[in-house]
Amino acid sequence: MDENGVTMQVLSLAPPGVxxxxxxxxxxxxxxxxxxxxxxxxAAHPTRFGGLAALPLQDPAAAVREAGRAMRELGMAGFLVNGHTCGPYLDEQAVGFLRNANLPNSQIRKIAHRNAERILRL
Structure with a gap:
């Protein structure tokens, strides 16, 4: 990272995630x-790395709980959804559970999935 002038990177689970x-x-x-x-x-390198949580969208209630746990307890900056969940893309799913979730970071406004033409505003 230093050799290339990168001071910080945000890490996440690689596609296809969960x-x-x-x-x-x-x-x-x-x-x-x-x-x-x-x-x-x-936590081992807090000035060098940030994190985006993986969410199990197969279970919406569990996804909301995990988003909250990851952000409140684990210090994640947000979450990342890798493309689709077992077929349907995020914009084809009912995503009100994320919009209405009491997540700690009010800056989370968009979810964009890889290779998508659209951005879904929460």
Missing amino acids: QMQPDAAIAVADAQRANDALAAVV
Whole structure:
């Protein structure tokens, strides 16, 4: 990073993240495990790394809980959704659960998925 003049990077789970897991319970556990591991890296190097949490959108209530946990307890800057969740893209899903979630960072206004032409405003 230093060699290339990069002072900080934001890290996240690489695509496809947990979005391709058809079993919601496994997706929830995988997201929690990934977020805990990412938080440990960020905590070890807080001036160099920030983190975006993985969310198990297969279970909307669990996704809201994990977003809150990741941001409140783990110090994540927000979350990242990798493309689609087992087929449907985010803009094809009912996303009111994210809009209405009591998340700690009021700056979260947009979710854009990779390779998408559109941005969904929350």
